[in-house]
Amino acid sequence: MERERRLLWTAITGLAMVGYLLVPDSPALNGWLVTGYKTVFGCVAGGALVAGALTRRPRAMTGWLIFGVGIIANALGALVSDVYSKALGQAGYPNIADLFWLTLYPSLFLGLAVLIRARGTARDWASMVDALILASGLGLLSWVFLMVPVRSDHTLHTVGQVIVLAYPVGDIMVLVMLLHLVLSGGVRNASFWLVCASMGLFLAGDLSWATLSQLSLVTPDLVSRLLDLVFLLAYTTFAFAAWHPTVGALSRRGTVKPPRLSLPQLALLTAATMIAPTVLAFQVASGAVTNGVAIVIGSVASFGLVVARMTQLVRQVERQADELTALARRDPLTGLANRRAWFDDLPDALARSARSGEPVTVAMLDLDHFKAYNDGRGHQAGDQLLKGAASAWSGELRAVDHLARYGGEEFIVFLPGAGADRASEAIERLRAVTPNDQTFSAGLAVWDGLETSDELIGRADRALYAAKANGRNRTEVSGVEKAGRASSDRA
Template identity: 35%
Template structure:
């Protein structure tokens, strides 16, 4: 809702001719954003890191007050520089800096996010120096105070950029509230840079795209504060801090930026500098390509190790560790949604005799063929795990007793090489533990063996079986 309201106000501001009405709309929208963020702090579930959002609300209030004073002066034809709005605008940045630092989490966590953000920030500083700061230094008409204020905007922007990127690099998960906040910071920086360049070259006019950039930033701040995901502590949903390819490309682009600036701004008598800058770009691109290949190989190996940690190396079925995870998840779903869950212990009959007769190599092949055949009878949501030796566990989510019995009979009929197997089936009770469910299925399996093998038996739900050991 706040996103829609803010975007409508922004488009209305851009379409209307500049004057008292548009000035009033801009002031109301900017002060309204401060009020919306402040209101989010007093609802039932306020955003995570409340102190940071308090600083953001105060910063927006200062910015809106600055807009009010600036429009009053501008509509009267007064253009003092620096004026009260400039000092209010500059006061916004320290508040944003502290807020972003607090949202970025503890500084003592060495995940490389801050270092990577500084790489990009330093490269941006070179670009800002060449395009925005240096022109002010050689303007003889500026006083020292005017020079400080003029250069203050891009300097503060350069301080904000690494802190915003630190959030991007540190939290790899997509949290919508945080994404809106980051987009708001970037929109604010873009509007600042456009204003600084337009003001120095003379093309800036109030009421245009540059001012709309600030309104979009305010809209995104308000949206972030009210989005439900802003209540989530990002540390609870943080992805891996490893160097991803996307992050590598960002760092590579930043590193190439500095020699590129040298290449395109060097004078005509500096051919050696140009050649060196071009060569450094090419060399770094080759190193970047090589690192990208290493990252792909590392990720492939990590995925392979993850797969090995969850599967039985002989049969390809899940191992006991993965079975424990699956059971805990499925039993939690049973308790939460009251859905049925069935589990079966299946054991090959007389497997030792088969090994003695045909050899262990053929026994291993039988186990592999058995898992392959059973997988064809199961759904993607079902799990088959090797529990030990010739004993397997099959987990059947959303499956009641009748359907479970039918599925297990189909599995028993698909046992390769005319071999037979026995099974014990247990259906989960609402508050049952994994240990209890496995024990009941195991007891049912032993009854099937005791009664002649090559059959299935259902577990009972007596109190002794359900009690945890």
């Protein structure tokens, strides 16, 4: 039913736009019928947009209402212009109608800002920098070929020049926000693409009118109406975006994309940064550099933005490198340091112990009968035991102690400032909190101040095997300080 309704309204609006081409421009009516037709069309489309937002009630509804206000004001501009010039007989351009036409730009800008904020991508600085790079290049073209001729037009007073210049400035502002929306993350559904299409139509229509104006071309009535149709289509497309079933999902919060660069993005950014030197080369070839200051500003802006973009990419690479380093040193199951991290950190810890003169003990722990536990209860239960033991043991150790997963069901702990007795007491605390009534065997080795880290671990490993050979669920101490210590048998 929803699809049939959309097809019906598409057909109706299509016929209405074709009807605009057929409206007679009778001299007797002095163009009022044509003006009235497109004004009513635009106001109905703007009203439909507002009605769609109020009916669908998306999260960014304020933005949609702002869009509607801008479209209705823009549509009324033609009627106000005719009333001012034809009914009141006031000559001169620009006039009060420009206030209505210009309302479209801040409305589109603010509406897009609200939508981007609702999508959670307002802080996507990478897409914002990309948008500014593209807009700075296009802005330079707009300045050289559209704005400078207006500033040189002495038939316009200062206020008139400001009003006329406001149109290309507004286009650039809207373009920045549109590019930010397109390049950032978030949902891209039918409503999203309808919004983008409507914005693109508005910008294309403005560019066409500005180009014809600068070339001082007299536009036939048919060409003028075809250009009007571009704006009427933009109004209609926005209304369809507001009524589309996907409009609610459009403002759903999305994930900010990492500041990567795709090949199409890189090509666009490269083209944008080449605009300034291309304009300079064009003016040098023509025999005079008339926009040197603007070209310098455009070049500096593009270069600065490219440096900012590259800085983002470098920082992203550094963050990813740090994350990979952390992952390489972390056991994915238990969250403890892994064997690699242990072997990296132990030599430094022994060097600190040698300087301080404090004792250092290494203990190796092995869960008893873990294979039988794993086979009897399943691998998932075995994984839960490993994670539970790691968590429980970590809570009983000091902040200076260093627990790591050595491999399989084996763990190793470094106990600085602890001799054989204190280390054995610490191991017994771990034994008491081991989950699921499981037991473990442990081997301790106190550093003699001379042996390497590998030799120290080797002694602790031999003590562990001695504990297992002597009945498990006990702690054995290696070397001259050996003092077998059996705990209460819970096996």
